[in-house]
Amino acid sequence: MSAQRWLASSAGLLPLVGLLGLWELLGTADSPYFPPPSTWWNAVELLNASGVLLPELLETMETFALALAVAIVVGSLLGLAIGALPPLQRATSPLVEFCRTMPSAAIVPVAVLLIGLGRSMAITVVVFAAVWPIVLNTAAAVRSLSPVLHDAARTLGLPAGARVRKVLAPALVPGLLLGVRVATPLCVIVTLLVEMLTGTGGIGSLLVQAQRNFISAQAFGLLVVVGIFGYLVNSSVNLIERRLLRDWPPRATAR
C-alpha cells in the first residue's frame, strides 16, 4: 500500500523532473540566461572547492537559529502577557498589526542606519519580522485555556507553582508550537533577505553576488541550495513538533 502511495505522490514530481530534463537537453552550457541544470552543480561545486560555500552556509544557519531562538523567547513572553490581559491586548493590537504588516525588507535599511551592519542587526530584523506569529498564536492559546482546567488544578490542591508548571504551561505548548511552525519559514526568508540586501555574508550575499557577476549557473545552483536548506529546516521543525506533541490528541487540521 505504501509503495503504491509513494508511486502516486512521486508522480507529482514528473512536471518538475520533466522540465529540468528538457532544460538539460535543450539548453546550451554557455547560455547566459538559462544554463542547464548540470552546470548548476558544477558551479556550486566550484564554490565549495574554493572554500567559500560552507562558511557562508554556516553563517546563514547561525543567524537563522539565533534569531529563531530569540523570537521564540520574546514572542512567547509577549504572547503570554497579551493573552492573559485583555486590556493589554486591546491597547497593543493596532501597534502589533502595524509592525506585523510592515514589509520586513523596509526595516533593513532602518536597522542598518540605527544598528550598523553585522549579526546583531540581522538578528534584530529577523526577530522583528518573525516574532508575530509566535505572539499571536501564544496569545490565542492563553485565551483558549479552559477555565475548567485551571479550576481542576485548584481543586486538587496544587500550589500556584505546580499549577503553572504541570497544568497551564503544558496546555500552551501546542499553540506555541503552531506559532513556531509558522515563524520558521519566515525566519529563513528574512535571514536570506537581510543577507541579500546588505551583502554582509551568508548564502543570500552569495546569491546577489552571483547575480551581479552574471554567473547564472551559480545563481541557480545557490537557489537549489537555498531550497534544500529551507526544506531541511521545515522538516526538522515538523519532526520536533511531532515528537513534542506525541502525547497530545492529533490536531484536527494538519498542515
Next chain:
Amino acid sequence: MSTVAHAQPAAEGAGPPQPPTEEQALGYACRGVTVSMPGPRGKRAILSALDFEVEPGEIVMVVGRSGTGKTTLLRVLGGLVPASAGTVLLGGQVVSGPPASAVTVFQDYAHALLPWRSVRRNVALGLEGRRDCSRVERDQRVARALEVVGLAARADDRPWRLSGGMQQRVQIARALALQPRVLLMDEPFGALDAMTKASLQDQLLEVHGRTATTIVFVTHDIDEAVYLGDRVVVIDGQPGSITQEIPVDLPRPRDQLATKERPEFLELRRRVYDAVGGVHGG
C-alpha cells in the same frame, strides 16, 4: 491569588491508607451566603442570603432550573469562588480558597483531564509533590482508585482515547485518590448516556457506602436526585436561594430497579418536580 494554609490531612499510619471514617467526615455550615459577580450592567447577585447545611457523611442533592446558581453554590463550597457576604464553614473552618478536604468533580471531563498525561498520571496529579505522601503510597492510592472505578486496565492510555463515561470515571478516580472527606460534584453524569449514568451512580453509592464521604451533588436530573440523595435541596429565584428541602427516606442500599418502583420514590419524585417547576411557573 492567595495561598491558603490548608489543614494537613491526618497523617496516615504505617499500613495501607485508611479511608475517612464517620468521625472524620466533614460537614458544611453556611449562613447568609451572598455571591455577586460582575456582569454587563454592574454587579449581579447570583445567590442571596442563602443558609445551607450539610451533615458529615450525608449525600445532598442540589436541584433547580438553569441559571438559579446551583453551580455557583458548589463553587463556593469548593472554594473556587469567594462569597461576597456571609460565612461558609467546612468542618468548623472558614473556606477561603479550595480546601484540602474537598475535591470538586466537573461536568466538563474532557477539559478537566490533562490530555498529555496517561490516565494513571492524571489520577496521580493531586498527590504529586505532597510531603505527606511517599512515592510508594502515591502509586498504591492511584492503583486503588483506578480499581474502584474499574479502569485499572486502561491506566496507561491517554484520556482522549477513552469514551466519555470512562473519562468521567478517571476524573472521579483522581478525586478519590486524594481520599477527600467531601466530594463536590457538578452535574458529573450530565453528558453521559443512560446506561453509563446508571452504572456510575451505583459506583458512587458503593464508594460512599465504604467511605462515608460527604457528597454535595448538583444535578438537573430529578430521578437521579431522589435515587442518590439523603436530602434534596431546591434552589430557585434570581438571585437564587433555597426554596425547599426534601428529605429522602428511602432505604439503603439503593437499587436502580427496586428502589425506583417503590411508591415512596414516585411520591418524592413528584414533590421534587413540583418544587422545581412550580414556584414561578413557566
Next chain:
Amino acid sequence: MAARLRWLNLSGALTMITVVGAWQLAVDTGLVDLDYLPAPSEVAQAGASGLSSGELGSAAAHTLAVSLVAWLIALVVGVAAGVLIALWRPARVTLTASVEILRTLPVVAFVPIAVLIVGLSTTMEIAVAAWAAMWPILVNTRGGVDAVPARLHEVAAVFRMTALRRVRVVVLPAAAPLVLVGARLGLSFALIVTVVAEMIGNPAGLGYQIVRLQQALRPDEMFAAVVVIGLLGIGLNAALLALTTRVAPDMFEPGRRA
C-alpha cells in the same frame, strides 16, 4: 455608543499616540541620541516635503501599481491553477508534489534570478512579485475548493451543469472565504516582494527610495518612505477587506477580522 467606542479601540489609539510621543520626547530631550534616529516631527516634515515635491508620491504610485498588477496576475493564475488541481484528478496527481516543492522555495531567492533573466526593469518586479503572490492564492484556493461539501457537487450534477458553470456558480462561491484569505496573503506578499525587487534590482519605487536615502544618510526622508510603505500595506489590506465585506457581507462570520 459604547459599541462604537469599542470599535474605535480608544486604548489602542492611545498606545500608538503614546509610543510616538515618547519617541519624540526621547529624541528632543537627547535621551536617545542615535546618529540616525530622527524625531517623528522630522519624519513628518520630510514626508510632507517629499509628497509636495512629488518624489514620494510617484515612488509610492510605482510600488502600488506594480504590486496590484502582480497581484491581479497571481490571482488569475493562482485561482485557475488551484481550482484545476482541486477538481481535476489528473492535474492533482501530476502537479501536487511539484507544487509542494516549488511553493516552499523562499521567494526572495528568486529576485536575483529574475534580475538575471529579465534584467533591471519593472517587468522583472511584476514577474517575481506575481510568482510570490501566486502560491498562497493557489494553496488557499485549492484548500477552499477541497472543502466544498460533496453535496454541492451532487447538486450541480443533478442540475446537469457544465464544468465551467459548476465552477462559476457553485464551487467558487462556496470556496470564496478561503480564496479571499489567499488573496489577502497574496496581496501582502506581492507588496513585500515588490519592495525587495526595488531594493535589489529595479531602481524605481519606494524600495529603491529607501535604499537610496539610507546610503545618502538622510534618515528622516528614509523613515518617511518606510512609514508610507507600512501605510500602503495596511491600506491595501483594509481596502480588500472592505471590498469583500461589501460584496459578500453574509459570507463571513460577523465581526470577524484578521
